[in-house]
Amino acid sequence: MKLLFFDPYHLESWRNVTFEAHQPVKDESPVLVPEHPWEAWRAFPISNCVMRDDAGFRMWYETGYDERSVPGDRLNRTAYATSADGIHWEKPALGQYDFKGSTDNNILNLGPFGVHNVSVVHDDHDGNPNRRYKMTYFAMPPRKNFSPIPPGINVAVSEDGVRWKLACPMEEPAFRAWRDVVPGRPTSSDTHSLVGWIPERQRYVIMARNVSLVPYMFRTIGYSESADFMHWSEPINVLSPDEHDPWGTEFYYMTVCRYEDLYLGHLCVFHNYSRRLTAGRPDTAQVPPELAYMNQRLDMKLVYSRDLQVWRYADADRGAFLPVGESGAWDSGMVFGSSILPVDDEVWVYYGGTPMRHIVEDLQHAGSDAHHRMCGGLARMRRDGFVSLRAGTEPGEFVSRPYELTNEALTLNSHTWDDGEISIQVLDAESDTPRSAVVTVRGDDVRMPVDFDLAALYGQKVRLRVTARNADLYAIDL
Structure with missing residues (x-):
């Protein structure tokens, strides 16, 4: 013990x-970058999507191209990479997805529509070898009025982590998008994290993203569970900004892993301070100077729990576990927490990063130059070195x-x-x-x-x- x-x-x-x-130390350069036409300007891990097994390291990362194949298409896709050392990554041709007449690419075939925020776990609980790997992702059909398929979180299973099969019909996702409520079906916003099978609860668990409408619309962290991986409970709220957080703070999503006797949460914090200008607070006509740099940026805080219900901050002062980079750095705009892996005498923290902020002015120029792209990064610390x-x-x-x-x-x-x-x-x-x-x-x-x-x-x-x-x-x- x-x-x-x-x-x-x-x-x-x-x-x-x-x-x-304590904080991990970031590698100076990203370990994963967009380099192929089907990746366009993004190749980055988000959520629980990097693992290590006997064969080495594996990553299911978010990518996407810029040319719509059908009207209203959402261009996010999921690609697969492998590595012997966790630093140098290969992108094998999978022969699954047709990109401009060729399947010589590493995109996974998860359906004909946009795919966002993939989470993957290896499931030792399920005795069926065809369901050894479990995946959740947010399906993004063409925008409203272009498709009858509803958006929502889908679940998929696989024998090898490469060839996937939907575990529920695309027309009936496991979670409906929160704007598309259907009685009797759980709802969630797009960004979430699959935790996996929890023995003490005898349930699969997802940390969903809830949306609160009081006192204004903002993002929080929800908890949902399932006995069969297909039918899920309505997410209950387990972590929200409180009076110790600046007005406008939102919790974008949280990746969770088991580490010894704890559950560690990689809490992605959206510093949406411009919300002050529209939230009906007469004393907040402008973002305070001390908050100005972080406005519309995302960083990571480390939280922990012993039961997945009650969460506490590893840093009592709520400092960033994984901060954005300095001005001009490749990750100076947003960091998206992914997986935390013990590797020999260290802990490796994978994350997605970009110099872009969470604003239209930046995102509408995505791909225009090296400043407007999203990559995968790695930070390291001593084993058990969190606190x-x-x-x-x-x-x-x-x-x-x-x-x-x-x-x-x-x-x-x-x-x-x-x-x-x-x-x-x-x-x-x-x-x-x-x-x-x-x-x-x-x-x-x-x-x-x-x-x-x-x-x-x-x-x-x-x-x-x-x-x-x-x-x-x-x-x-x-």
Whole structure:
């Protein structure tokens, strides 16, 4: 069992320690760029669409071309890429989709209409090998008056993640678009994230995007579940902007993954501060100067939950986990969180990025030059490095709750600096009786060994007393 220190959940008592949030470091250049005619100006991951398996890395990314094949066509499409190292990506010809008379491209055949916001998971729960991979996406038929097919979230299944079959009729999507309400059918806006099968709930889960109309129309995060992946509950609201967020804040969507004993949410925040000008607030005639740069931009915040219902911010100050780039950078306008993957001693954070803002003035020029395109990026941090329990120059201390020892040795993910150190001792589960000597470690290691012989305590419940100085403790592996 691994203890992560996002909050005091694992602590029985503590003093003189703080919870410090950390950010990943972005690679300087994007790892995925539009380079083919059928990609036009966009090749970017959005939502839960990157995974790693025995064959390497796989990505289902959003792309789209600029020439409408039918009146009112929505040009978004989904393409497939593979990589041996997660950095250099190949776009194999799939032979599925006809683009200007040729199927020599990597576009997936998900139907004749626009496809937006694909989410893909590998499903170990479903015993049917033909349904091993699950996909959700927002189907975008030609605009109203051009097609009888309704927009909404469709679900699809696959044996290999490449050849897909709809699990529900296109005429009856699993979710109807929120503007197209049908009695008895759940509704959602276009952007969402498939979480997958949740064993403790015995349900598949989607984090949908809800729309609130009070006090004005704005986006929030909803939760929906299904026993069979086809019939879904009406999304309930689980995360909304509140009084601590500037007026005009919206939650665009949230990608969720399981990480150890937590669910991590990659919360995409839309800084729609210009809404102040039209929301009937007489005291907000203009966007405040301190908010002006972020106006109409999107960045990412990290939230976490233990039950997918109650969400908390990893950074108590609600700072960005993945901020937009500096002015002029390839991701200075919007970042769209995708997948969070443990890779060796690091955590890799995939995301989509663009220098364009979420305004018509930018988007109507999409593809006109390198400034007006959307790409895929990668940011990295140490494994378990989201939040640390920090002690400064004055020593801090905590005692853990009782936990069963599941290993015969302890390892720490920790970093000490200057004359810093971390000392740890095993205590009885119900008293302060020592069950080990005090062992002190120093240095920087994601798997710092603690020189205990715990074989005699294996399988027993114990508590840990930890004292530290000039140190960050990210995790303890029991």
